[in-house]
Amino acid sequence: MAMAPETGTAPGSSAREPAGAWVRAAGPRWDTAVGVLLVAVFVVGLAGTDGFASGGNLAFAFNDIAEVALIALPMTLLVVAGQVDLSVASMLGLGSALTGALWNAGWAFEMIVPVVLLTGIAGGLLNGWLVTRVGLPSLAVTIGTLALYRGLASVVLGSDAVTGFPHTYASWAVDTTTIPGTFVTYPIALFLVLAVVTGVVLHSTAFGRSLFAIGAQEEAAYFAGIRVKRFKLILFVVTGLFAAFAGIVFTLRYGSARADNGLGFEMLVIASVLLGGIDFDGGRGTLFGAVAGVLLIGVLRNLLTLNDVANEVQVIVTGLLLVGSVLTPRVVAAAVERRHRRTAGAGTVPPESEASSPSSAS
Amino acid sequence: MMLRTAARRRAAATAAAACTLAVALTACSGTTKDSAAKDNSNAGGAATAKADPDAPLKKGLKLAFLPKQVNNPYEKIVDEAGIAAAEEYGGTGKEVGPSDASASSQVSYINTLIQQRQDAILIAANDPNAVCGPLRQAMAKGIKVVAYDSDTAKDCRQLFINQASSEQIGRGLVRNLGKQLDHRGKIAILSATQNATNQNTWISFMKEELKLPEYRDMKLVKVAYGDDDDQKSFQQTQGLLQAYPDLKGIISPTTVGIAAAARYLSDSSYKGKVVLNGLGTPNQMRTYVKDGTVAQFSLWNPEELGYLGSYAAAALASGQITGAEGERFTAGRLGEYTVGKDGEVILGEPTVFDKNNIDTFDF
Numbered sequence: 001m002a003m004a005p006e007t008g009t010a011p012g013s014s015a016r017e018p019a020g021a022w023v024r025a026a027g028p029r030w031d032t033a034v035g036v037l038l039v040a041v042f043v044v045g046l047a048g049t050d051g052f053a054s055g056g057n058l059a060f061a062f063n064d065i066a067e068v069a070l071i072a073l074p075m076t077l078l079v080v081a082g083q084v085d086l087s088v089a090s091m092l093g094l095g096s097a098l099t100g101a102l103w104n105a106g107w108a109f110e111m112i113v114p115v116v117l118l119t120g121i122a123g124g125l126l127n128g129w130l131v132t133r134v135g136l137p138s139l140a141v142t143i144g145t146l147a148l149y150r151g152l153a154s155v156v157l158g159s160d161a162v163t164g165f166p167h168t169y170a171s172w173a174v175d176t177t178t179i180p181g182t183f184v185t186y187p188i189a190l191f192l193v194l195a196v197v198t199g200v201v202l203h204s205t206a207f208g209r210s211l212f213a214i215g216a217q218e219e220a221a222y223f224a225g226i227r228v229k230r231f232k233l234i235l236f237v238v239t240g241l242f243a244a245f246a247g248i249v250f251t252l253r254y255g256s257a258r259a260d261n262g263l264g265f266e267m268l269v270i271a272s273v274l275l276g277g278i279d280f281d282g283g284r285g286t287l288f289g290a291v292a293g294v295l296l297i298g299v300l301r302n303l304l305t306l307n308d309v310a311n312e313v314q315v316i317v318t319g320l321l322l323v324g325s326v327l328t329p330r331v332v333a334a335a336v337e338r339r340h341r342r343t344a345g346a347g348t349v350p351p352e353s354e355a356s357s358p359s360s361a362s
Numbered sequence: 363m364m365l366r367t368a369a370r371r372r373a374a375a376t377a378a379a380a381c382t383l384a385v386a387l388t389a390c391s392g393t394t395k396d397s398a399a400k401d402n403s404n405a406g407g408a409a410t411a412k413a414d415p416d417a418p419l420k421k422g423l424k425l426a427f428l429p430k431q432v433n434n435p436y437e438k439i440v441d442e443a444g445i446a447a448a449e450e451y452g453g454t455g456k457e458v459g460p461s462d463a464s465a466s467s468q469v470s471y472i473n474t475l476i477q478q479r480q481d482a483i484l485i486a487a488n489d490p491n492a493v494c495g496p497l498r499q500a501m502a503k504g505i506k507v508v509a510y511d512s513d514t515a516k517d518c519r520q521l522f523i524n525q526a527s528s529e530q531i532g533r534g535l536v537r538n539l540g541k542q543l544d545h546r547g548k549i550a551i552l553s554a555t556q557n558a559t560n561q562n563t564w565i566s567f568m569k570e571e572l573k574l575p576e577y578r579d580m581k582l583v584k585v586a587y588g589d590d591d592d593q594k595s596f597q598q599t600q601g602l603l604q605a606y607p608d609l610k611g612i613i614s615p616t617t618v619g620i621a622a623a624a625r626y627l628s629d630s631s632y633k634g635k636v637v638l639n640g641l642g643t644p645n646q647m648r649t650y651v652k653d654g655t656v657a658q659f660s661l662w663n664p665e666e667l668g669y670l671g672s673y674a675a676a677a678l679a680s681g682q683i684t685g686a687e688g689e690r691f692t693a694g695r696l697g698e699y700t701v702g703k704d705g706e707v708i709l710g711e712p713t714v715f716d717k718n719n720i721d722t723f724d725f
Contacts, residue, residue: 050477050478051474051477051478051479052477054477056476056477056499057473057477060473064469064470064473103395106394106395106396107392107394108392108393108394109392109393109394110392110393111392158557159555159557160557161489161490161491161492163491163515164398164399165398166393166398167398168393169393174495175473176495176499250466254465254466254469254489254491254492254495255491255492255494255495256465256466256489256491256492258465260464260465261464261466262466263462263464264462264464301470302470302474305470305474306474306477306478308456308458310432311432311461312461315461
């Protein structure tokens with residue numbers, strides 16, 4: 001059994017110091033801490049919880065967060081660039097509703113997929129356009145489109161549930177179909193591949209470095225020649241595309257297309273990303289952290305459910321983790337800064353604090 | 363937008379090409395609803411074991427109730443009665459479940475119950491199909507699956523404990539209202555949503571019942587839809603009484619609808635003149651029964667529903683029954699039940715609540 005495969009495949013674990021940003025950007029290396037926590041929770045589960053270690057359960061536990069994981073990838077890039085997209089779960093619902101409605105109308109599944117993906121792109125374009133052209137903050141725009149896309153989903157499918165999707169495709173999404181000999185399901189395998197790609201894009205390309213620059217100081221990035229608006233637009237489009245795709249995965253996984261599918265998932269996605277140490281103010285974080293955050297939430301939920309912990313308590317645990325993950329790096333950074341200020345005089349500000357947010361500096 | 367003309371043209375061309383390709387694919391060999399129906403039909407199917415009607419109920423059975431959502435007062439009564447019943451025959455029961463009633467949130471819990479090797483899962487499904495895959499896995503691992511209150515797809519459970527047959531509910535409501543009105547006058551129905559399956563089935567049986575000769579002086583003038591929304595149901599009631607000033611009775615076979623209608627009637631001049639009947643819960647309707655707005659209404663007894671479900675699951679897990687039509691089992695103090703078509707077990711006639719018995723119920 002491959003233990004914690006995520007540590008091996010995610011780019012952040014590589015020790016390539018020259019690529020710098022991967023490691024340094026996290027400041028007090030919160031992402032490493034989350035990775036360690038993930039492994040710890042995993043080991044605790046293996047040792048102490050009946051039923052956790054079975055291949056079937058592990059396949060289920062990871063597959064159960066497949067859509068959240070897929071959407072978390074572009075969301076990480078968005079948050080690094082100082083943006084956020086709250087409409088993703090509604091786009092997932094719209095994708096699912098559209099899949100159901102077109103399927104009911106007798107369309108071929110092979111044709112539904114591109115139409116749903118194009119819808120995701122269109123939704124992303126609308127978000128991106130409102131943010132970059134109209135100049136509205138992404139939080140406000142996507143709160144609006146959160147309602148809009150969910151409303152459209154209800155219009156498209158009403159309160160119906162559409163079922164009977166082709167076995168040929170549905171079997172790819174369920175947790176009982178795994179890559180032979182492993183507990184890795186196909187949606188999670190796809191996620192891992194895309195995570196590597198996203199990690200390379202974020203940490204080893206000019207585009208990725210530009211996102212950090214935009215997130216840290218948008219104006220400075222603009223004057224440095226970075227095409228801020230275009231980059232943001234691309235991010236929103238990719239996010240919309242991933243969310244719509246996640247809608248198809250969700251529909252196939254549950255075998256049921258509904259307008260209310262994935263209700264509230266946006267919070268789970270953002271919680272995972274923030275838990276992974278991506279700074280909500282932008283400019284800092286690693287993809288490794290985000291991936292570890294997603295997997296941690298998945299494993300933790302599975303463990304808590306297996307131990308009959310009530311749903312309300314699970315929500316509280318997730319909430320506390322989130323608050324902790326946002327607070328701890330800032331508290332540590334502030335402490336570090338205070339010590340530096342005390343021991344050294346002026347001019348020896350550590351590199352971490354350059355990118356730190358105003359709130360932690362004050 | 364940020365794209366320049368050349369790029370834009372390129373994007374448009376790509377999109378067009380993709381669409382053409384997709385259309386072409388469809389024309390040749392697409393997977394459509396019709397072709398998939400054939401593809402899926404040979405999947406699934408529970409193995410049929412032999413039943414031993416004389417087998418004793420096993421001791422130490424582990425049962426889990428998975429309601430639509432926890433903290434729902436109605437479902438809590440069902441589940442607690444089922445857990446208490448499990449103690450009667452030496453088993454243990456627990457209630458687990460999501461705090462929201464979304465279609466997918468029950469799935470994690472089913473997986474958990476499989477890992478915990480429960481003997482039986484009792485589920486009130488939020489979505490008949492979304493829970494199907496994991497339930498089939500559970501059955502494949504020898505876990506018995508009983509749906510109650512809200513059914514799953516037929517091949518994903520062994521039994522469905524139905525509160526009352528649709529026919530009993532539909533005809534019973536018309537019979538009760540008929541007695542109250544002396545079989546005379548215009549009546550209306552206040553339903554939930556226009557496409558609610560259970561509501562429409564009940565309404566079709568109501569219409570059947572109304573065709574009988576004793577109802578020749580009773581006329582159904584309208585079916586209104588309150589969408590299970592309190593405010594909308596309230597307004598629909600208002601509208602019905604304005605449109606038909608000589609309306610004598612309303613049947614509302616939905617707990618949201620009947621409560622809203624009762625609230626409107628209780629403050630209006632129609633109080634005591636228009637008879638309201640339907641399906642409601644005692645706690646919702648208590649004030650209206652006491653102030654004379656409503657004389658009676660019905661609903662199945664949720665405690666008996668949970669009790670029956672618990673015994674049915676135990677009978678399955680002990681090998682007394684397999685879920686095949688015609689098998690019989692004893693459900694403690696409720697007596698003997700027979701498994702009907704498609705593994706359906708019907709609890710019985712709905713309970714009628716009025717001012718004489720309403721205070722003995724709390725749900």
